[in-house]
Amino acid sequence: MRFSLIAVTGLLCVLTAINSPIANGQENLRPQLFGETDKILQAAKEKNAHLYSPRNFEQGMEAYQDAEDAFKRGRDLQDIRALLTEAGAQFQKAMEGVSLGELTFAAVMNARNDAISADAPKFVPELWATAETQFRSAGYDLEDGDVNDAKAKAGEAEGIYRSAELEAIKGNYLGPARDLLQKAEDLDVESDAPRTLENASKLTAQVEDLLKSNRYDTDEARQLAQEAKIEAQHAINLHERIAAFATSGGTLEDLLLQYETYLANVAKALDMSPRFDSGAGAMAEAMTAEIEKRDATAVKNDQTIKHHEQEIANLKQQVASMESRLGNLTQAERELKRRIDIQKRQEETFAEVSAMFTKQEGMVLRDGDKGIIRLYGLTFPVGKNTIEPKFFGLLTKVQDAVRKFGKCQISVEGHTDSRGSDTQNLRLSETRAQAVAEYLRANMGGSIPIVAQGFGEGRPVASNDAESGRAKNRRIDIVIVPEWAVK
Secondary structure: OHHHHHHHHHHHHHHHHHOOOOOOOOHHHHHHHHHHHHHHHHHHHHOOHHHHOHHHHHHHHHHHHHHHHHHHOOOOHHHHHHHHHHHHHHHHHHHHOHHHHHHHOHHHHHHHHHHHHOOHHHHOHHHHHHHHHHHHHHHHHHHOOOHHHHHHHHHHHHHHHHHHHHHHHHHHHHHHHHHHHHHHHHOOHHHOOHHHHHHHHHHHHHHHHHHHHOOOOOHHHHHHHHHHHHHHHHHHHHHHHHHHHHHHOOOHHHHHHHHHHHHHHHHHHOOOOOOOOOOHHHHHHHHHHHHHHHHHHHHHHHHHHHHHHHHHHHHHHHHHHHHOOOOOOOHHHHHHHHHHHHHHHHHHHHHHHHOOOOOOOOEEEEEOOEEEEEEOOOOOOOOOOOOOHHHHHHHHHHHHHHHOOOOEEEEEEEEOOOOOOHHHHHHHHHHHHHHHHHHHHHHHOOOOOEEEEEOOOOOOOOOOOOHHHHHHHOEEEEEEEEOOOOO
C-alpha cells in the first residue's frame, strides 16, 4: 500500500511537470499566451483608461498580474488563459468609458498635463499624489454613473493640479535662490549684509508674484529668479569677506586700498595709468569713458568690414557673371578677376600668419595691402640693442611668416616709450631696428630686401602713462610689403 501511494505521488508530479510551461522549456509560449491581452492593455494605457475608468482598469491589472504570477510558477495553461481573458475583458470595459471620461474630465486632464510638463511629480510629490488620488476618486464616481459627484471631485483635482504646477514652476525657477536664502539665514548674513540680502528677498517675492499672475509667461520671472540667486550669493560672499576682514584686524584704509587695486588692474588692462587722487569713482568714470570710446571704434570697424565684405561679394558676383560668358573676357574684366584672386590670396595669407603668433608674442595687423607683425614679445636690455638667444625662436617664426607672403619687401621699424630724451629714444629705436634687420638678413639668405628705421617715441600705440602701455610702445614692427600685383 505504501509503495502504491509513492507511485501515485510520483505520477502526479510527472503530470504536473507535463503541464508546466517552464518545466517543459516552453517559456517562449509567453508571446502567444499574453500577446492579445498585451495589445489591449497597451491600447487602454494610450487612451488613459486608467484615469477615466480606474476601477475596471485596476481589476484588469489584478487579473493580468495573477496570470503573470501563474505563468512564472508553471501553473496550468488553462488557468492562465482564463485569467488573461478576464484581464482583457476588464481592459476592454475600461476603454468603453474613455469617451465619457474625455468629455467629463477634459479640464482636469489639461491641468494634469500642465503639471507633468512643470515636473510636479518631482518638485511637489505629495501635492501630486493628492491630486492623483482625487482624480481617481472622480473616476470611480463616473464608473458608478454619478456624473455630478465625478465632476465635483474632478474640479477639486484640477485645482490641486494647478497648485502643484505653480509650486513646481516656483521650485524650478526659485529653488536655487531659496536654498541660498536659507543658507544666508543659517549663517546670519543679515548682520553683515542686510541691504544685499533684502534685495535678494525682494527679487524672490517679485518672481512669486509674476508666476501667480501669469505662470505661462516665464521670461521675466526666469531673469528675476537668476538675479535673486546672484544677489543671495552676493550677500553670502559679503558676509564671508567682512568676517575675514574683521578677523585679520584690517583697517578701513586697507579695505579701500584693496578695492583700488582691483580697479588698478582693470586700468592697466586698458593701458591707462591708475590714479585715485580724485577717488575711485573718478577712476571708474575714466575707464568707462575709455571702454565706450573703444566700443565706438569697434562698431565703426565692424561697419567698415561689412562694407568691404559687401564690395568683395559684389566683385565676386561680377566675376561669376563674366566667367559664364564662355571665357570671352575683355581686358578690363580680366584685370578685375585678377584683383579678386589677389584679394583672396591676401585674406588667406593674413589668416595663416595671424594664427602663428600667440598674444604674448605679438599680433598681426593689416594696413591696406601691407602686413605688420607687431612683436610685443621681443624685448631688449635697458638702453641696449642686444638680441638675446631666448628670442631666436620668435624671430625664426617671423621668418616663416614673411615667407608666406612670397615676393615682398620688409621694413623693420623700432619704437620706444616716452621715457628718456627724444634724441636718445630715436637713436635707440634705430639701433634696435638695425639689429633685428641684420639678424633677419643673416638668416634669410638675402633673398628679401630688408631695411631698418627708427621712430623713437613718435608713434605710440598705447598710453605712456601706464607701464602696460609703455611696454606696448617699446616694440619692433615688421612691416611687410608684398608684391601682390605681380602677374
